[in-house]
Amino acid sequence: MKWIIGAFLHETNNFSVVSTDLDAFRAQTFKTGDEIIEWARGTETPIGGFIDSIEERGDLIITTAAAAATPSGLVTRDAYDTVSNTILNGISRHQDADGVLLDLHGAMMADGIDDGEGHLLKKIREIYNPNRPVVVVLDLHSHVTHKMLTHATMLIGYQTYPHTDTYERGVEAAGIIARIAEEKISPVYAVEQPLILPPCSTCNTQSGLYSSLWKEALRSHRPAGILSTSLFAGFPHADHPDAGFTVLSYATDNATAKNETDHLSEILMKRRAEFRYSPTSIPDAVAQAISSPQKPVIISDMSDNPGGGSSNDSVEILKELLRRNQADAAVATIYDPETVKSAIAAGVGNPIAARLGAKTDRLHGTPLDIKAVVENLVDGRFQYKGPMTRGAWGNMGQTAVLNIAGIRAIVTSERIQARDPEMFRVCGVEPATIGILVVKSAVHFRAGFKDIAGKIIVADGPGLTAADLTLMPYKRIRRPMFPIDDI
Numbered sequence: 001m002k003w004i005i006g007a008f009l010h011e012t013n014n015f016s017v018v019s020t021d022l023d024a025f026r027a028q029t030f031k032t033g034d035e036i037i038e039w040a041r042g043t044e045t046p047i048g049g050f051i052d053s054i055e056e057r058g059d060l061i062i063t064t065a066a067a068a069a070t071p072s073g074l075v076t077r078d079a080y081d082t083v084s085n086t087i088l089n090g091i092s093r094h095q096d097a098d099g100v101l102l103d104l105h106g107a108m109m110a111d112g113i114d115d116g117e118g119h120l121l122k123k124i125r126e127i128y129n130p131n132r133p134v135v136v137v138l139d140l141h142s143h144v145t146h147k148m149l150t151h152a153t154m155l156i157g158y159q160t161y162p163h164t165d166t167y168e169r170g171v172e173a174a175g176i177i178a179r180i181a182e183e184k185i186s187p188v189y190a191v192e193q194p195l196i197l198p199p200c201s202t203c204n205t206q207s208g209l210y211s212s213l214w215k216e217a218l219r220s221h222r223p224a225g226i227l228s229t230s231l232f233a234g235f236p237h238a239d240h241p242d243a244g245f246t247v248l249s250y251a252t253d254n255a256t257a258k259n260e261t262d263h264l265s266e267i268l269m270k271r272r273a274e275f276r277y278s279p280t281s282i283p284d285a286v287a288q289a290i291s292s293p294q295k296p297v298i299i300s301d302m303s304d305n306p307g308g309g310s311s312n313d314s315v316e317i318l319k320e321l322l323r324r325n326q327a328d329a330a331v332a333t334i335y336d337p338e339t340v341k342s343a344i345a346a347g348v349g350n351p352i353a354a355r356l357g358a359k360t361d362r363l364h365g366t367p368l369d370i371k372a373v374v375e376n377l378v379d380g381r382f383q384y385k386g387p388m389t390r391g392a393w394g395n396m397g398q399t400a401v402l403n404i405a406g407i408r409a410i411v412t413s414e415r416i417q418a419r420d421p422e423m424f425r426v427c428g429v430e431p432a433t434i435g436i437l438v439v440k441s442a443v444h445f446r447a448g449f450k451d452i453a454g455k456i457i458v459a460d461g462p463g464l465t466a467a468d469l470t471l472m473p474y475k476r477i478r479r480p481m482f483p484i485d486d487i
C-alpha cells in the first residue's frame with residue numbers, strides 16, 4: 001500500500017505582535033520531499049511514528065512537506081500557502097495513494113484564515129478521492145472545529161502533557177488508517193465542546209483532573225466499540241471562536257461514541273473547579289526557591305513561555321534574582337539577538353554592557369541594563385534528549401552565555417521553549433550543578449528536567465501566556481467560558 005505523509009505545525013497566539021513568516025519555519029523545521037525521511041526517521045514525533053510503522057509493513061511512503069515554527073503570532077499568508085501547497089501538490093500527484101497521514105497542531109491561524117488546519121483539510125478533500133481516509137494527529141492544545149471534524153476521517157489527539165506520547169500517536173494513526181483503508185473499520189464520531197478553557201498549567205497529565213479524565217477515557221473496560229478518544233484541553237492563548245475543551249470519541253457505532261463523550265463530559269463539568277489556578281508572584285517564587293533545601297530548584301517562567309507564543313524576552317525573574325544577590329542560578333532562554341551580536345563582537349572572556357530583554361512589546365516587563373562577561377558563544381543547534389520529541393533537532397540560533405554577577409543567562413537569537421536540559425548543556429552549563437534554574441516553559445520542562453529537579457515552582461509574571469486568563473482581552477471566544485467566567 002501507499003501512504004502520503006506531511007506535517008505542518010504552528011500554535012498561533014494571535015495576541016502576539018510577532019508574525020510568523022517562512023523564515024520562522026526555516027529556523028526550526030521546513031523540509032520537503034525525501035529529506036523528510038532523513039530528518040524524521042528515529043525521532044519520537046508523530047511523523048517519526050508514521051515512517052516507522054509504514055516501513056515496518058513494507059508499504060510505500062510519499063513525502064510532501066514537514067514544517068514547524070515556534071509558537072508566535074499569525075502565520076503570514078505566504079508561509080501558510082507555501083507549506084499548504086507543497087502538501088496539496090504532493091497529494092494531487094498521488095491520487096492512487098491509499099490514504100493521507102498528517103501531523104498537525106490544531107491551533108494554527110494565518111492571515112485571513114482562523115482555522116488553519118480545517119482550511120487545509122477542506123482543500124485536501126477538494127482534490128483527493130473522498131472515499132480514501134485522511135487521518136490526523138493533533139496536539140491536545142487544539143481548537144477542534146467543525147471543518148476539521150468534517151474533512152478528516154479521524155482526529156487523534158496527544159494523550160499526555162508534557163507531550164511524551166507523540167510518537168505513539170503517530171504509530172496509532174498509521175495503524176488505524178490501514179484498517180480504515182482495508183475497510184475493516186468505518187469510524188463514526190460524537191463530540192462535546194463544553195464551555196471550559198483551562199489554563200495550561202492546570203492540565204499537567206501527571207496529576208489532577210486532566211490526568212483523571214485521561215485515566216477514565218483509556219480505562220481497560222471501556223466499551224469495545226470505541227476506536228479512539230481524545231480530550232483536547234484547547235489552547236487558551238488565542239482569541240479564537242472555537243477555543244475551548246473538546247471531548248471526541250470515534251467508535252464503530254453512533255450510540256457508543258455518544259455515550260462515551262457524554263460520560264466524560266459529565267465528569268469534566270462536575271469537577272471543573274479543579275481547573276481554577278492560584279498564582280505565585282515572582283518575588284514569592286524566588287524567595288521559595290532560595291529557601292528550598294532541595295536543589296536544583298526549577299522556576300517555571302510560565303507567563304513568558306515561547307512554547308505558547310510569548311515574546312521569550314522577559315527579564316523579570318532575572319531582576320529578582322539579582323535583587324536578592326542570588327548568584328547560583330541560570331536562566332534559559334532570553335531572546336535578544338541584538339545583545340547576542342554585542343557578545344559576538346566582544347568575544348569570549350570579555351565584558352559587555354547591554355540593555356537586555358523586553359524589546360518585543362510592552363507586555364513582558366521592562367529591559368534590564370547589565371554589565372556581564374561573555375562566558376561562551378555557540379551556534380545554538382541541539383538535539384532533544386529528554387522524553388519529549390527525543391532525537392529531533394532544535395535551534396536557539398546564535399547564542400551567548402552571559403555571566404551577570406554570577407548568574408548565567410543563555411541569550412538566544414531565536415525564540416524557543418527551554419524544555420530540555422540539553423539546551424543548557426550545549427552552552428557549556430551543566431544544569432544539575434546549579435542551585436536555581438529558570439526555564440521559559442509552562443509544563444513541558446517537567447518531562448526533560450524530572451530527573452534533576454529537587455523542587456519545581458511556577459512563577460506568575462507579566463506575559464502573553466499568563467495563567468490568569470482574565471488578563472487577556474478576548475473578543476471572540478464563546479462566553480461564559482469557565483474559569484474566566486463563573487458557570
Ligand SMILES: [Zn+2]
Pocket residue numbers: 139140141163
Ligand atoms: Zn501542546
